[in-house]
Amino acid sequence: MGQSRSPLGVADLERVATRGWRAPEEEPLGGWLLRAAGGFTGRANTALVTGDPGRPLPEAAEVVTAWYRARGLRPGVQLPGVQSRAAGAALAGLGWERSEDVLVLTAPLAPAPDGVPVDGVPVELAPSPGDDWLALYRADVDPGTARAVLARADRVVFAAVRPAPGGAPVAVARGVVTDDWLGVSAVTVAEAHRRRGVGTAVMGALTRWAVGQGAHWVYLQVSASNAPARALYRRAGYVEHHRYHYRWAP
Template structure:
């Protein structure tokens, strides 16, 4: 059977799916073990998240990893993403980054566990708990996998829970920009250095009321663009944000939203393509985004644009 040390690694699980002629029927599942509790295990497979009750597991073991990006590349991308979504309060714990933004979004209010925390793992988690407690916030840690598999195992032992799996997906900018001319049957994409009030209002429909700290975070990047698509009456149909950060000049795509009445028109693709063109002019060559694995409409859109999963992470939360 699997152990907590296997979280974050590639495993194969043979499970019992039925009985025929008094004999059990088996099915195999291959994927990344993202959670292991006393009653079930959770796999991130190519077809999505799979939860298997332990009573249905016939056999399970760790298998050699699939081809993964180098650890240094994962760290570099995570640091570029941190620059693109800059929490106003940050502190260092060795290589880890402690972040706080008045609880607006998980990313800006969770410690980023990359690198060496410059102390034992248990002491590092203690320090995270104290830092967030001093700010009246629930301690959270983002654990990129499989780099942070030991962190996940330690957090399991402390009873920390996990939010839904997040995919960090990447795509080359030339593939996003393409050689095809922009669609002329759609309104043009407007690109601005700062967001209008209507842009904020549309984002708030998805993210909730935007406090002052949220606006500071969204605009606090030197190279950032706010994209909008409007109809003939001037009403917003879609919005999005792009930021170029890091020594490798990554384009971070975020907050791509379409008005309910304007969905399935290709506006999301239209908008991302325009943001990619903006980033290309600024020397970026690759794009990334972060999306929950369970968000099927978004993952389908991004797959069609050429995004593929680079790595994953879990946002872990301390017990109440």
């Protein structure tokens, strides 16, 4: 991967990412998108703020609040880039609480030669996440609720590294191709196996799979406070495209 500027702007890339992480329930609010998934992840349970909601911001906040309260969820919005500042300021004035920044990183994809092992680590690719895959990624969520989001895509794959055939995975990650973009998420490495190349191996396997699917670019999200992951992705050639944060109703 080499450093290069993404061909998409903030709003368009966020819409690609939303199609790659789809909530079971979605409803437009003007240029915003309301999303609900039983509370599994912020991205699938907040209103994506892109464009104009088609009504004054205080009224839009009331609609968002009522929509999420009706589903037993805390109302929240995802605010990407500078285009969402006006909405963020309006919600801050209403007492909505701000979360930390999340960085959206991108890089161009370079094809890897077929048949070459990824860092010598065998990586298993599956069309759906098994129970042990989910247990390593998020043991604290209902498997059915998680699968309703994770598997909701036409071109999606679940990578795992297993020290022994049939054994529990020590590293997992999810890849989804939307248009010509690979979205990488759920990258998780068991603590005892970190700094051994298994995380790099699953990333490499997803890259090769995505190139075979016709992808040319990759994006991923990482918390601003996750310095080790940010350093790893920077060394791999990822650059910051934009940032987003959430605001949650009081």
